[in-house]
Amino acid sequence: MKFLYAAYAVTWLIHIGYLSILTARGRRLREEVEQLRREKPDAFTG
């Protein structure tokens, strides 16, 4: 049973780990956008 539980646990650890990486990337992207907006308000044409 320990191998079964380990497989299920590690599957979700991998997915949660990847979601955490995506969250961190999203936060960094938003910070960069805000910084660029402050420095150059007309940099975003859209």
Place this chain on the structure above:
Amino acid sequence: MRRAFLLLSLATLALLSYALYQAMVVAPTEATMGEVQRIFYYHVPSAVVAFTLFAINFLLSIVYVARRSPRVDALAVSTAEVGVVFCTVVLVTGPLWARPVWGIWWTWDARLTSTLLLWLIYVSYLLLRRYSTSGQTPLLAAVLAIFGFLDVPFVYLANRLFRTQHPQPVYFGGGGADPRMTHALLLNMAAFACFALLVCWVRYNLERGRQELDDAYGVRARQGNARSAGVSP
């Protein structure tokens, strides 16, 4: 769009929970392997989702080579990255299943080796995209993805063409399984497919944001150059 994402998230959570219940409680215990066989309900759907994402990436890469659309490129990188995550799950759950059943964690048979090779190909694709500074990076990555995908049919056929430690197929050429097992398997496939769709959605939006930021930096750089040259941008 935000509302659709929230609804799909809730539906996916419900489906994943129900699929887990089916896998752990409803599906019968396999006669020879016992409880550990239930790894099947995570291992196989993860492989199916990974291969499907690589197939979508393959098609998008062909479209990108033809049209050079940034949206297509963003979708391609999203499918490749999420595919690598699911392929990682396959490569980790496989040995956890193999150890109690075969007595070994790993063997260099055709199925396992070609799956590891597939993972390495798509990790190379992501590393190329991450570290290449060439303006041609998306095109180079698309070409790599087109050739890299050729390994997917080989992985699928490996245990049909060669004698492998990995079991022969249960479905599509095998003897099939108990209907409750098939039901649990299909539910887990659907649940993980929905989950993959959600994660691809998030990753796509992130990539589009990154592309827009890169464009904005390009505008800023052009404005800076124009100012230093004494002309209006």
